[in-house]
Amino acid sequence: MARLGCYDRAVEALNTAKAANELVVTDRATVREAKKGLFGLALPSLKLFGGGKDEEVTEIESKIAAIRMASDGFPTFTLDDGARWKQTDGRNTYPKPGQKIRIRKAALGSYIASINGQPGVRVVRQAN
Template identity: 35%
Template sequence: MLDSFAKCRTIAAAEARADCFDATARELEAAVKSKEVTILDRQDIRSARKSLFGFTLPRIGLFGGGDRDEGRGGGRDAEAEEIKELNTTIASARVVANGRVELRLAEGGAVWVTTDPMPFPPKPGDKVRIRSGSLGNYFIAVAGQRSVRGMRLR
């Protein structure tokens, strides 16, 4: 779709160039309406990446997780925008086997479970900080307590 716009720019005659842009714009508008093409801005991408925090996704470049984004957005490296930490509140918590705790987050409804036991289960409304560690580990700290390891369920 973008190649069509680029081809229009190479047309020297002003009227023919305008006709080309009009036709290409109509095609783009139809593709967006039929949901064949989706247009996202940086904020949409950040929100999507934040909602996927804790999942291991393939590196396909869908949400900036691919190679360097040359020529778009100043050539910023996708790794520079990687989300390393999530700060939110707890919507609900319940104790599961062996002192572990299942947490449902207020933001996005994500469900996490601690893989280490927690001495005191958190309450709804408590602040939670989830940060990524090395080797795919995640650390969950609730209301300033000591961090425990955890993983995202859904």
């Protein structure tokens, strides 16, 4: 009987949180998309999206939507999802809108971008 009472209290607390819009339920696919959208941003370590290594996003693939050349001569890429990445070193990649881009985590918190299968160049995520 005590076990049933505990269950009833838990269900009531869940219903109360739901009614007050304090409860959010989502699926793994939605969490993965949210993590992909935050990929490359320096954020505090939060358990908001779970903490499992198996769910960690280590690379993304997208298309370049727009390009802007920075004053240092390196391009800033805007991806299809609106994320902006700036090339920080390496050779000229001659990027064009519509080209595929793959960005992956590299050593010491850095990121490497490969455009249209070319060898990678270092990039950094820009705040939007």
